[in-house]
Amino acid sequence: MSRILGFKLGAIALLILLLLIPLSMIGGLVGERQYQREAVLQDIARSSSYRQQITGPVLVMPYTKVWQEWKTHAKTGVRYLEEQQYSGRLYFLPERFVLNGQVGTEERARGIYKALLYRSDNQVSGAFKLPARLGLGDDLGLYHFTTPFLAVGISDIRGISNDLQLRLNGTTLSFAPGSGDEHFGAGVHAPLPALDSQGGQVLEFAFDLKLQGTEQLSVTPVGRDSRVELSSAWPHPSFVGEYLPSSREVSAAGFKAQWQTSFFATNLEEALHDCVHKESCDGLAARHFGVSFVDPVDQYLKTERAIKYALLFIGLTFAVFFLFEVLKRMAVHPVQYALVGMSLALFYLLLLSLSEHLSFAKAYAISAAACVSLIGFYVSHVLHSWLRGSAFGVLLAALYGLLFALLSAEDYALLMGSVLVFGVLGCVMVLTRKLDWYGVGKNGAGSPVSSL
Template sequence: MRIGWKLALVGLLLLLLLVPLMMLSGLVTERQQRGQEVAAEIARATAGEQALVGPLLLVEAEHRTEHRRVVNRGGHMSQETEETVQPFHYLVAPEQLAVTGSLRSERRGRSLFSVPVFHASQKLTGRFRHVPPPVDAGQLQPKRAWLVLGLGDNRGVRRISLELAGKAIAVEPGSRVAWLGEGLHAAVPLAALDGGLPFSVDLDLTGTGSLAWVPVGGETSVSLAGDWPHPGFEGHHLPDQREVGDSGFSARWAVSRLSSRVSQALAACAPSDGRCEGVFEGAFGLRLVEPVDRYLMTERAIKYALLFLGLVFGAVFLVEALAARPVHFVQYGLTGLAMAMFYLLLLSLSEHIGFGPAYAAAAVACSSLLGFYLAGVLGGRGRGLGFGLGLAALYGLLYLLLRSEDHALLVGSGVLFAALAAVMALTRRVDWHTLGRT
């Protein structure tokens, strides 16, 4: 068979092998979706993502305004004063808010899928200074007040105790603020509004996914330590200090009202509004990141499949051309199917033993199989052993590319350049015009 026809058939075979690779990619997507469904089910049964807003001081007041009008009574003109009273609600943010806590994690799952669940013990301390907001006319007279704390999911509350000015106060469900949704509240005596109002909240909170805080205080500081070794810090503010190790993490945030727009957003939002633009945009916190997402890593590995097939097919074709050892089209096909099986083994094994061990087992199995097979196809144990070792080296390189995403392009381009240079060096004296003529 002429070399041109052989190259065309090998290229056609590469395109045909994309079909099982696409099916494998679809299988990975399906398993990813199933994992997300299980995570959502666990969140529904436990508690979802948690975001703390507050504590805030909610005050219900009467807005009293006086209107003067001139009336005519029996030809006598006189002035009368009419007073109108309307309900008025407003929020007061704490002057200082300090959060200290610890986080403990555990894994909960169903079948082959599991998600991390966190249990955070937090102490929130601070101080309010009641300053009514300015009004256009009239005056505000407070009638009732509550301390409110917004949460992401009330089901995660395991224990809470609240003290105001050193006195314990009962906590009730519901935030009483429309745009907060989930949350808690506690009644505040009106007499406490006259002076400074210190508070202390002890809260044990469970959740999944992420834990965040909204910096509502004039000065907000958060210190948290936990046993999760792979925290992903996110949000509008990153921690000023952080330490991450195999045993866990510790982090500290400090946010001033001068560096956050939360205070302005709170002032612009009424408690009865359905939404409060800008408040949650200033949130910060952390997410429990999975160290190795087996499905994401497998999906990334499949993206290199066509490149691997091209390198191996090219190497087999090169040996066939230089050693005058014909390789049948079917033998190319079996070689490609064996390489495609690597990704199926990787996916199935990673669900049971983890991505790293699964990758090693699948790489050893496929390299050994192809080394044994190509030893017979290419006519020699040395050639088969060389292909097996070369393929193992390629799998090792791919693993490094998957684990070092920042250097993937650099390493990949270097390897491709080295492969091209090797082919050009080995074939620089080959007469391609006469090669493969029958």
Template sequence: MNKPLGFKLGMIALLMLLLLIPLLMISGLITERQHQRDSVLRDIGQSASFEQQVAGPMIVVPYRKTERSWVEKEGQNVPQTRTVSGLLYVLPETLDAGLKVDTELRARGIYQARLFHAKGTLSGRFKLPAHWGVEGNVEDYRFDTPFLVVGISDVRGIENLPALRLGERTLAFEAGTGLDWLQGGIHAPLPELNLQQGGELDFAVDLALQGTGELHVVPVGRSSTVNVQANWPHPSFIGNYLPNRREVTASGFTAHWQTSFFATNLEDVLRRCTADQGCAGFEGRAFGVSFIDPVDQYLKSDRAIKYAVLFIGLTFAAFFLFEVLKAMSVHPMQYALVGAALAFFYMLLLSLSEHLGFALAYGLSAAACVLLIGFYLSYVLHSAGRGVGFAAGLTLLYALLYGLLSAEDYALLMGSLLCFALLGVFMVLTRRLDWSRVGRA
């Protein structure tokens, strides 16, 4: 070596700082492309249908109540009456929902959105109280025509003509819910059924829904059972309740939920639902599954670039080892060119992954960078064997990086072990080196 050690280390540190500029630009490009992809997915959802949430069925009973009071007028108590209106809600005693879900891809340009088609039946039984369970003088109440409501968050995704089966009868649904706080959905008037005397009423609703992203169900039954079967092998279970049982295979998944009124407390929630304040507590009791790819190519590319400084630092450290152990001189420009090739790997990875998928794009990008750097270093280090050795080391590092990206739960552990192992190798190789003589002419 013919340059002072401090000068060489300073140049290496400066080069690493300069290489942060293209790395930050590539990181910003990843974020920009991800936002563009999300915008396209929203456009596809706008053209098809967004996330779907099914709430119901439940029976809604409009009523008018006469309230009597006494007021003092000219020294006498005079009777006064006024009429108030409201809604009574009857939730099913049992709810059984069985849904079979198939997914498909819709493409727009290079971007793809995953749509789902859910088909199944909502069935169960209502246990109706006499006079709809009102307390006090029944004569003060006037009940209007009750109706059955099924909330569907995006009605554009309804793919069939849903019909309501009540016992032996079949009734048609109409658009809308008739409720100010539950905008999306359908309802079926129940004009000819004498329901005020109470009793039990079996129901069944056949539904076929299309949506994107997520499917939610609100467990409105006193006892609710929901079974979902889908051909998507990467489900993410979301909401307030996890499935009691689930099975995930390479061809799809099955999941089973079971809840009760003790867990959901929906009756009290419904009593507090008003047109002004809405009913976020009711819809917030939902659970379901997400059909979005949990780790897409942009997220993986973003995670990969976080290790870029480590990669460049390890490569520069290997150069420095050659200098001090083999008494060779590597020019800062040669450091810079190799660092640029390592940084360009992430640009190749981003651009190829949009067309080929992340795994294949990673392999091609890593192979291109390894071959280029190996060829270049064969001349820089004056030995084809040294160039091949460096290429083999880079191949191992890229393989370890891919393992870090794939094993999300163990990424910190694997990264810590990798850094510790490389530090150990560096210390072993330099254990006999006299650092006080390094850098002298």
């Protein structure tokens, strides 16, 4: 191989490495715009309400336990009875828990950034079945109960948009702010009338909860038998949490999902016990499921993925350019390679800026068309032929089309990328199978080349 060809290949490799500088700067700009977008979304959520998680209802019965205990005087050794008392709470989970929610979505914009908000209209119902003697057995007489209440944990109470009324065994009761129990965080609670301490009582409950939030709505299945149904016109749900829906329907018109769990699957009684007695509430908080309202057009993520393929894309374009130079015995200066490379790098900047105002597909098409047109026009003069420049532009457009296919087919991106690289290598080997590489670079622009 001639020294000239070696210098040319070294210059091309150096140019590819230098182009990593503007590409890294554009990648940093993508991260910066992502950060600004997330800050705006958080600011919108701060002004309205964050993601919501509903935990409850749980029946809470505060009590004071009073008993007498024999003590021995330290000095005299005389035994005597001393009254002891302890304050605590009994917690009862529903025997049946049902939630039906209809969720509507809307966009809130601030500048060029948009946040997706939802409003859910939930009908909550179910029943409590108190155990005999409240599960205390013969010690029931030692307990003195105060006003019981129904606690409902709601992660961001600013999203409550209706006057909550509890319907309990045909009686209407009002909810009060605060869950009434630190283990459930923020929320609401409804004071209840005195309950039959002998147990065996069934309490049928129902209430309507209109809730606003952002990003995600999740529910903790507190019932021995829990059934939750959520439906919405939003066509791009992402089901999250510890349990997937038992059935779901997703279409362009929206989605409908149903969950059904039991105590055997959730082990919620143990999680509640650990939360109350061991101050370990992570297990209770983690036992939830729901839906995340995902925006499928995340232009920053797709632009970031496109930049990851930039080095491969530039390398393939330079390889095509170099083949034109070698096979057509033409001299192309490294500066001309550099200008083409900068045009390829600026494609990603155009894509980023346009995708903030247009859909990603339109932004990609406009950016690709602009770069193909510019590079095709320039290469036509470099190669001294409009036909060659047009052919180069067609090949470049095909590469952009393949890149878009890679970005769209996330699950098959690696496979498609591998096939693309293998195919390009195969084409290069076929086109140069009779090329005299030792003669390339001699006699100026080119050297004797065997007929292809």
